[in-house]
């Protein structure tokens with residue numbers, strides 16, 4: 001039997017990571033944080049001093065990216081070339097760099113196989129922008145999670161504050177809008193709900209409610 005794949009796509013800050021982790025936990029399935037791969041690539045480019053428009057420098061980096069994901073008692077850890085970058089990849093600067101790199105078609109192509117390798121038995125919850133449209137078009141259940149830009153900025157603010165980072169909500173809102181603009185309008189794999197995806201608007205919902213809706217939908221598909 002093939003591994004089940006459930007996809008969770010949507011704009012940044014809608015709560016995809018939290019929802020995906022809860023679903024992976026509930027079903028005891030694997031979890032793919034595809035954004036983390038783009039973020040790790042961004043850090044690798046910065047480390048290796050490769051310019052963001054240097055496609056011929058970025059492509060081999062994407063192909064040979066030495067990254068491992070592991071679940072530990074300290075949560076999900078991301079290791080790049082032997083170094084724990086789990087916290088570094090979460091900064092706004094890295095997110096913005098990742099989103100610029102992610103607009104390059106050759107880079108997206110180079111990362112496809114690596115992402116598909118996460119589809120392992122018994123199942124996978126894949127979190128990203130194009131999981132249901134491009135990476136796992138055959139997924140058994142697809143979810144598109146949205147929320148207003150204002151509420152996403154507010155949540156990001158609380159997350160960053162909890163991590164001790166000092167930021168302004170207005171800056172976060174501008175950053176989210178810039179990232180939405182890039183993710184929605186890029187030529188390759190733009191952010192769009194997959195056909196037959198269940199759309200959930202989490203603006204006025206708590207995470208427990210979002211989880212219940214998503215789980216009931218998945219249960220009806222598997």
Ligand code: C5P
Nearest residue numbers: 012034035036038098099102128129130
């Ligand atoms: O989801 P996260 O904010 O970690 O992703 C960082 C950036 O990587 C996003 O702004 C988006 O541009 C890009 N990304 C993507 N496709 C994915 C996941 C992330 O283009 N599947």
